[in-house]
Amino acid sequence: KNQVEQSPQSLIILEGKNCTLQCNYTVSPFSNLRWYKQDTGRGPVSLTIMTFSENTKSNGRYTATLDADTKQSSLHITASQLSDSASYICVVSGGAGNNRKLIWGLGTSLAVNP
Amino acid sequence: DVKVTQSSRYLVKRTGEKVFLECVQDMDHENMFWYRQDPGLGLRLIYFSYDVKMKEKGDIPEGYSVSREKKERFSLILESASTNQTSMYLCASRPGQGLIGELFFGEGSRLTVL
Numbered sequence: 667k668n669q670v671e672q673s674p675q676s677l678i679i680l681e682g683k684n685c686t687l688q689c690n691y692t693v694s695p696f697s698n699l700r701w702y703k704q705d706t707g708r709g710p711v712s713l714t715i716m717t718f719s720e721n722t723k724s725n726g727r728y729t730a731t732l733d734a735d736t737k738q739s740s741l742h743i744t745a746s747q748l749s750d751s752a753s754y755i756c757v758v759s760g761g762a763g764n765n766r767k768l769i770w771g772l773g774t775s776l777a778v779n780p
Numbered sequence: 781d782v783k784v785t786q787s788s789r790y791l792v793k794r795t796g797e798k799v800f801l802e803c804v805q806d807m808d809h810e811n812m813f814w815y816r817q818d819p820g821l822g823l824r825l826i827y828f829s830y831d832v833k834m835k836e837k838g839d840i841p842e843g844y845s846v847s848r849e850k851k852e853r854f855s856l857i858l859e860s861a862s863t864n865q866t867s868m869y870l871c872a873s874r875p876g877q878g879l880i881g882e883l884f885f886g887e888g889s890r891l892t893v894l
Contacts, residue, residue, distance in 0.1 A: 697880070698880060700882070702883075707887075707888070708887055708888065709784070709870055709872070709885025709886050709887055709888050710823075710870075710883070710885050711885070712882040712883070715880075715882070755822070755823070759880070767825075768825075770822045770823045770824075771822065772820065772821075772822040773822065
C-alpha cells in the first residue's frame, strides 16, 4: 500500500535553533516528493520539490534531502524564526497506471517559541 | 502573484441545507482540485477537474458534486449537508499535465454543519 509517514507529529523548539523533520514513504514507483508549509488557517504553500535524481535542495533556511534507496526525505530548518511556526506536509507523487496520484503525509506541527 | 480565491472563509449551515463553495483561479491552470482537511486524517481529495466541464472522482466523493463551467472556476456542492461534512475545504489549481507541478491553494473555507 502506498503510504507517507511523517515524524515527529509535533515539535517545539526555541527561536534560533535548528530542527529536522522526517518523511518516510512506501510509494512505488516513485515520481517526486514535495514539501509544503501550511500556516494556521491558511492553505499550504510549496517549499521545494525533490525528484529521483536529487539528493539535496535548499530554499533559504530550508534544506530538503532525499534518499531514494531508503525512501526517506528530511526537511532541515536552520536558525528557526517565529514565522516558521506552521505545519509541514510531505507529499509523494507516484504509483502506476490508474493508481498514479499524490499521497499526502499527515504533517509535522512545528512551534517556534521565543 | 498567482491567486486562488475561495468565496467564503467561514460558513455555518444546518443539516440538510445545500452548500456551494466557490473557487476561482487567475493563473489559467488546466487542473483544479477540491480537498478536505481534518485533524489526524490530513488532506483528502474529493474531486478534481483537468478541463472545462470535465470532472473526476477523488478518494472521498460521496456526498459531494462539482461543477466546472469555466476554466477559472471550480465549485463544490454539498447537496444535503451533514454534520460529518464539517471540515476545512481547500481548493487548489495546477498547470499542465501529470503530477509534477506545484499545487497552488486557496485560503480555505471552514464549514461547520449543525
